[in-house]
Amino acid sequence: MGKEFIVTKTITEINKKIKAGKAVVLDAQEMTKLVRTEGKVKAAKKVDVVATGTFSPMCSSGLLFNIGQRPPTIKTSRVWLNGVPCFAGLAAVDSYLGATEPSEDDPLNKVYPGTFKYGGAHVIEDLVRGKSVHLKAEAYGTDCYPRTRLERDITLNDLRDAVLLNPRNGYQNYNCAVNSTDKVKYTYMGPLKSHFGNANFATAGALSPLFNDPYFKTIGLGTRIFLGGGVGYVLGPGTQHVPDPQRNERGIPLTGAGTLMVKGDLKQMKPEFLRGVSIVGYGVSMAIGLGIPIPILNEDMAWYTGVGDENIHMPIVDYGYDYPRANGNILKHATFAELKSGFVDINGKRVPTVPVTSHTKSLEVARMLKQWIQEGSFLLTEPQEPIPAW
Structure with a gap:
């Protein structure tokens, strides 16, 4: 028998509430606090949609x-x-x-x-x-x-x-890059100083879309999203999608895992959410604002969207030696909360951390998506084809 939920909703029911102006919408940061204080069942009863967001360089665009x-x-x-x-x-x-x-x-x-x-x-x-x-x-x-x-x-x-039209956006977890060699290494994660002089990391932590639905239970072909300040859609798994990675107890992958292929009308988009980026010694990339609404269909989805920065374990990889090897050594895992604090311990050394993703802009994406849903101008869509999670 399948699992029975105390709370069950459908996307159709949630859309009716959105149209009536009665849907309860939280951003992912707010949902984390609610689940911590009231638990997943009460949160599932109270909340209809969680708005996620990230603003980060996404080269495959x-x-x-x-x-x-x-x-x-x-x-x-x-x-x-x-x-x-x-x-x-x-x-x-x-x-x-x-x-x-x-x-x-x-x-x-x-x-x-x-x-x-x-x-x-x-x-x-x-x-x-x-x-x-x-x-x-x-x-x-x-x-x-x-x-x-x-x-x-x-x-x-x-x-x-x-x-x-972006072949690979919204990576679900990613490396934290360091360099143990004697020379500076110039990478797509930015310049890495010698002898563990810095640790550069990406993703928006608990705000990040694919950490809030780690098994792709609500995201698939046809999912309507926030893309570059306009409306976009998920086309399916992105290139380099890994459907069955090693995960922690909350279902969060311990390495780079899921990705999304997305599209949207450029004529709707806004320059504050699409920025050209020049990375020293590497080349050009584009920082993109991407936000995905997660419908709270049951208490499991409330649990997933209650993820906190301390629940996300990111692999620290030595780009001086182990990249671009296909199977580089992971020196250790650090929580996103540790990396966000400004320093991380590597082999007994206190290493300053450098975010490649903007947390401020990621939160802005989530809050703008939340506002669109509350205003009734953005409805949720049923996935027409699932994205493989295993």
């Missing part, structure tokens, strides 16, 4: 766009936006701009190899800010697409379609 046609028509084979190469091997005027693609003539890279001032993420941010970017396209010419060259300045409104 990009823009799928269509520039539209003007006679004479063109089938683009090479495309650049503000000097950043795009992939044009799609239909006639469809292209994809990767967030981490650097500009071809970035002067900073000539002085500091591997460092770029501008790339795909910055182009996306510029478009969302309403700025003009320079489009350049080349083609080989055909009978039906005779044009061979196109150059003009465009804005986001000039694009026929602009879809933020």
Whole structure:
């Protein structure tokens, strides 16, 4: 027999309460406090939705766009936006701009190899800010697409379609990066000083979406989300999704685990939740605001969303020796609460910790999503296909 719950709700019932302005919505930080003080059953009775949020660099992101046609028509084979190469091997005027693609003539890279001032993420941010970017396209010419060259300045409104299409966002747990060698290591987690000079960590802890639904019981294909300041959707598991990792007693993975593939209309988004990032010695990334509503269907979901920073154990990995090896050594696990405190003990040394994720912006994402739900402008959706958790 399946498990019987004291409290049971459906997404349809919760949506009716949202429409009527009667739904009780908490952000993930508030839910943690409630579950601690009143327990999961009372919390499940009181709360309908928990709003989660994160704002962190998410390299596996990009823009799928269509520039539209003007006679004479063109089938683009090479495309650049503000000097950043795009992939044009799609239909006639469809292209994809990767967030981490650097500009071809970035002067900073000539002085500091591997460092770029501008790339795909910055182009996306510029478009969302309403700025003009320079489009350049080349083609080989055909009978039906005779044009061979196109150059003009465009804005986001000039694009026929602009879809933020991200293959891997919202990692469920991630490494805390350190470096034990004699030299500074330049990584996607930021510069790592020698001899354990710093420990850089990501994720938003108890606010983070996939820590609040560790087994993907409410998140799947079609889940409506907050993405970049607009509305987006989950398309399914992201690339590098690990469905059956080692977990602690609360179901929290002990290593990098679940990921999400997501999409949203770039024309709805806001620049404060989509920011181009330049990482010294590594390249370009994009910081993205991602928020997911977790419906409290039963006391189990109340328990999961009651996760605290002390329940999240993050692996500390030596990027000086063990990365990019596939199976690098985990030096130890530290709780997110420890890392958030500003220092962590590694081999008896008090190491300063550096967050790569913004806790302030992550909370802002969760609170904005909470507000949308309370106002009735954001309804929940039923997953149309589950994401594998094991």
